[in-house]
Amino acid sequence: MSVITHDLATGDTHLTGPAGEPPTDTAGPGGEPAPPPSTGGRLTAVLASIAWALVGIAVFALLWQFGASRVDRLPSPGETMTRLRQLLAHAFADNGPNDQGIGLLLKASLTRVFKGFGIGAIVGIPLGLAMGSSPRAWRAINPIAQFLRPVSPLAWYPILLIIFLDADKASVWVISLTSLWPIVLNTAAGASTVPKDQRNVAKVFHLPRRAYVRHVLVPHTIGSTITGLRLSMGTAWMVIVAVEMMSGKTGIGNYVWQQYNAGDMTSVAASILLIGATGLLLDFGFLRLGKAVTRQEAHS
Amino acid sequence: MTLEIRDIWKSFRHKGSVQPVLRGINLTVERGEFVSLIGHSGCGKSTLLSIVGGLLDADRGSVTLDGETITGAGPDRAMVFQNYSLLPRLSLEKNVDVAVASARPEHSRSERDDLVHRYLTAVGLWEHRQKRPHQVSGGMQQRCAVARAFAVEPRVLLLDEPFGALDALTRARLQAQLIELWQSESETEIVLMVTHGIDEAVLLSDRIVAMSNPPQPSMLDVIEVDIPRPRDRVSVLESPMSRDVQARLMALLSIDGERAA
Numbered sequence: 001m002s003v004i005t006h007d008l009a010t011g012d013t014h015l016t017g018p019a020g021e022p023p024t025d026t027a028g029p030g031g032e033p034a035p036p037p038s039t040g041g042r043l044t045a046v047l048a049s050i051a052w053a054l055v056g057i058a059v060f061a062l063l064w065q066f067g068a069s070r071v072d073r074l075p076s077p078g079e080t081m082t083r084l085r086q087l088l089a090h091a092f093a094d095n096g097p098n099d100q101g102i103g104l105l106l107k108a109s110l111t112r113v114f115k116g117f118g119i120g121a122i123v124g125i126p127l128g129l130a131m132g133s134s135p136r137a138w139r140a141i142n143p144i145a146q147f148l149r150p151v152s153p154l155a156w157y158p159i160l161l162i163i164f165l166d167a168d169k170a171s172v173w174v175i176s177l178t179s180l181w182p183i184v185l186n187t188a189a190g191a192s193t194v195p196k197d198q199r200n201v202a203k204v205f206h207l208p209r210r211a212y213v214r215h216v217l218v219p220h221t222i223g224s225t226i227t228g229l230r231l232s233m234g235t236a237w238m239v240i241v242a243v244e245m246m247s248g249k250t251g252i253g254n255y256v257w258q259q260y261n262a263g264d265m266t267s268v269a270a271s272i273l274l275i276g277a278t279g280l281l282l283d284f285g286f287l288r289l290g291k292a293v294t295r296q297e298a299h300s
Numbered sequence: 301m302t303l304e305i306r307d308i309w310k311s312f313r314h315k316g317s318v319q320p321v322l323r324g325i326n327l328t329v330e331r332g333e334f335v336s337l338i339g340h341s342g343c344g345k346s347t348l349l350s351i352v353g354g355l356l357d358a359d360r361g362s363v364t365l366d367g368e369t370i371t372g373a374g375p376d377r378a379m380v381f382q383n384y385s386l387l388p389r390l391s392l393e394k395n396v397d398v399a400v401a402s403a404r405p406e407h408s409r410s411e412r413d414d415l416v417h418r419y420l421t422a423v424g425l426w427e428h429r430q431k432r433p434h435q436v437s438g439g440m441q442q443r444c445a446v447a448r449a450f451a452v453e454p455r456v457l458l459l460d461e462p463f464g465a466l467d468a469l470t471r472a473r474l475q476a477q478l479i480e481l482w483q484s485e486s487e488t489e490i491v492l493m494v495t496h497g498i499d500e501a502v503l504l505s506d507r508i509v510a511m512s513n514p515p516q517p518s519m520l521d522v523i524e525v526d527i528p529r530p531r532d533r534v535s536v537l538e539s540p541m542s543r544d545v546q547a548r549l550m551a552l553l554s555i556d557g558e559r560a561a
Binding site: 176195197198200201203204205206207208211215219220 | 353354355372373374375377378379381382383385387388389390398399402403448452
């Protein structure tokens with residue numbers, strides 16, 4: 001699980017987590033990334049990173065191989081890679097609802113994630129902006145947010161099911177609830193750091209609310225909001241697999257469970273690799289988006 | 301036009317105890333006057349400016365402009381802040397334009413363009429108007445903030461240590477520009493400035509209010525600077541009148557400084 005720390009002094013929300021860059025690499029507000037170590041050039045640094053990543057992967061594969069030799073039915077890395085190639089070769093094959101290619105399954109899961117995530121963002125960003133700019137809204141929303149945040153989104157599934165009477169809609173709403181809190185809390189943290197001088201400028205020059213939101217509130221909040229979106233997306237992608245195992249609707253999570261029931265553990269292992277790769281891509285996308293926006297919104 | 305500050309009291313809670321900061325401030329500023337507030341940190345000079353600006357409520361007392369009590373902040377009392385406080389996403393031109401459009405919605409597009417052009421030109425930023433705040437120096441940002449304040453045609457201009465963060469040469473140039481704008485181009489009749497600099501106060505002001513921490517009274521003295529305008533920086537600071545004012549201020553503030561220490 002990732003950790004958000006909010007730095008009151010700089011007004012920055014920092015993210016340290018498994019998918020994030022190492023802490024030494026995170027630059028200050030508006031700053032450039034730290035230069036590579038002075039010993040050796042940039043190329044050497046990149047090569048070293050790749051070499052050490054390969055070392056890590058090799059150790060992981062060895063442990064896996066060892067485990068596979070000890071546990072009956074646990075597929076080896078070699079078997080898994082072979083299956084992965086087979087799955088990818090027919091990624092978009094559609095032989096009816098019960099025999100779809102892995103690409104179509106991922107697409108079905110991603111569609112649910114993006115729908116739910118979209119609802120979470122549409123509700124969460126304004127809620128967070130309100131919370132961060134009004135102490136009253138903060139006091140009203142924060143207790144509920146803190147109370148509901150630790151509840152596993154899966155616990156909502158039965159309730160959403162009786163509301164929507166549809167497994168697919170209920171799944172999407174589970175994802176919305178998953179996405180909601182990181183977006184709300186990070187946006188609120190960002191919005192609450194609008195400098196007092198900027199708020200005073202808005203008062204002195206009688207800036208209309210719309211101009212305030214556009215020229216003051218959003219520029220100071222957008223970085224934290226994107227951090228929230230990124231955290232949400234990461235959690236949503238984890239949760240969708242579990243939701244589909246419960247809902248039985250077509251998707252990558254459901255596929256994993258079906259293959260387990262069919263005794264095809266090699267396909268289960270290959271799916272895990274694909275789920276990881278997809279999550280990594282999503283995270284990378286939001287990381288790039290965050291960087292592009294912070295460059296745009298360079299501070300005064 | 302008259303700005304009247306009547307019996308202003310203001311306390312802040314600090315570490316559980318109540319600290320009286322403004323203790324019965326009375327000050328009348330007449331049309332055409334430039335008044336500076338000077339004193340050590342914590343004497344309440346910025347607090348007083350915020351109260352006049354309507355950004356802070358006094359515990360007691362009133363501020364009136366031509367007999368009308370001020371409530372809340374407004375562009376008739378435009379402010380220049382210490383940290384420039386331009387809107388980061390907007391170009392210098394848009395910064396002034398948004399302020400004029402918000403503060404003076406009655407102006408037409410062309411009147412607005414005219415004001416933006418006039419004041420950005422006056423502070424020498426017209427050719428840099430497309431740049432964003434982070435692309436220009438602190439001095440240029442503060443010039444833009446000064447242009448923004450004048451462009452909304454305030455009756456009172458409030459300056460909160462406007463040149464404190466600038467180097468000496470930039471500061472001197474901005475001081476000159478400020479006086480020129482105030483005297484020639486603008487409708488602004490009263491300037492109230494918070495400053496740490498004795499030289500700056502003497503050079504710019506008609507009167508200087510020396511403020512102080514407890515147990516001294518909030519206002520130690522009000523000193524007239526009876527030097528005719530236009531004032532030339534070098535000759536003013538060397539003149540006997542100015543030396544006299546500087547000496548009196550030094551004496552007042554150093555007593556206060558020793559007590560505070």
